[in-house]
Amino acid sequence: MHISQRLKAVAQCVPQCDLIADIGTDHAYIPVYLIKKGTVKRAIGSDISKGSIEKARSNAEKFGCSDLIDLRCGNGLEIINKYDSPECIIIAGMGGMLAIEVMKKNISAVKAVKRLILQPQRDIDKVRIFLHKIGIKILYEKMIKEDKFYTIIVCEQGKDCDYTKYDYWFGKNNIEEKNPILKEYISCEMNKMNRILLSLENNEKQHIIKRKKEIEKKYKAYEEVLMWLSK
Numbered sequence: 526m527h528i529s530q531r532l533k534a535v536a537q538c539v540p541q542c543d544l545i546a547d548i549g550t551d552h553a554y555i556p557v558y559l560i561k562k563g564t565v566k567r568a569i570g571s572d573i574s575k576g577s578i579e580k581a582r583s584n585a586e587k588f589g590c591s592d593l594i595d596l597r598c599g600n601g602l603e604i605i606n607k608y609d610s611p612e613c614i615i616i617a618g619m620g621g622m623l624a625i626e627v628m629k630k631n632i633s634a635v636k637a638v639k640r641l642i643l644q645p646q647r648d649i650d651k652v653r654i655f656l657h658k659i660g661i662k663i664l665y666e667k668m669i670k671e672d673k674f675y676t677i678i679v680c681e682q683g684k685d686c687d688y689t690k691y692d693y694w695f696g697k698n699n700i701e702e703k704n705p706i707l708k709e710y711i712s713c714e715m716n717k718m719n720r721i722l723l724s725l726e727n728n729e730k731q732h733i734i735k736r737k738k739e740i741e742k743k744y745k746a747y748e749e750v751l752m753w754l755s756k
């Protein structure tokens with residue numbers, strides 16, 4: 526079956542498991558792909574939308590794994606009960622703040638799972654900070670560029686080492702390894718900031734001046750990181 530590079534990259538972070546839970550499964554491509562590949566034996570696929578669960582059901586049937594995917598309609602991790610013990614939880618394709626809300630709704634499930642895989646669409650820095658606050662360790666991160674840039678955060682239980690402000694912004698191993706995709710991402714963001722600054726050039730309203738200063742400050746910080754990455 527054909528899945529996007531983003532979903533493939535998420536799936537590659539899943540170890541051999543008896544049971545996984547894919548929260549916000551939508552089309553159920555992740556569980557179907559992992560079962561067909563033999564990486565996982567069974568999966569719970571959940572979504573808050575009935576329409577998505579129908580889509581998931583139809584795909585599970587199409588690929589002959591209906592009996593191996595337990596589809597549940599419900600809010601986030603609330604659908605995981607004490608009799609489920611998924612070894613891996615995946616939350617991919619949601620905004621970072623929504624992913625945090627989902628985790629907050631069932632912290633005990635997050636604290637019981639061996640591996641947690643997150644692929645937040647935005648507010649990735651806030652997700653990293655939240656993970657550390659609840660005692661989850663970031664094992665490694667992956668960045669990919671498909672139609673846009675995506676970050677996958679792979680976590681396990683435990684205390685992490687110290688993070689700098691930049692590690693929270695961009696991911697510790699992305700910085701340490703001087704990830705070329707991170708360099709590209711930072712350049713792209715700097716171009717966006719430049720375009721915004723240009724469009725606000727002649728606007729001297731108080732709140733716009735404040736906004737321009739904030740963007741300039743962020744631009745300088747990004748430039749600093751980019752220079753370091755390029756050494």
Ligand SMILES: C[S@@+](CC[C@H](N)C(=O)[O-])C[C@H]1O[C@@H](n2cnc3c(N)ncnc32)[C@H](O)[C@@H]1O
Binds near residue numbers: 549551
């Ligand atoms: C953009 S899709 C991502 C689908 C898939 N995980 C992926 O990465 O391609 C986000 C999915 O999350 C579901 N969703 C949003 N809020 C949710 C929540 N609180 N609990 C469960 N699912 C939710 C949406 O209905 C939607 O199907």
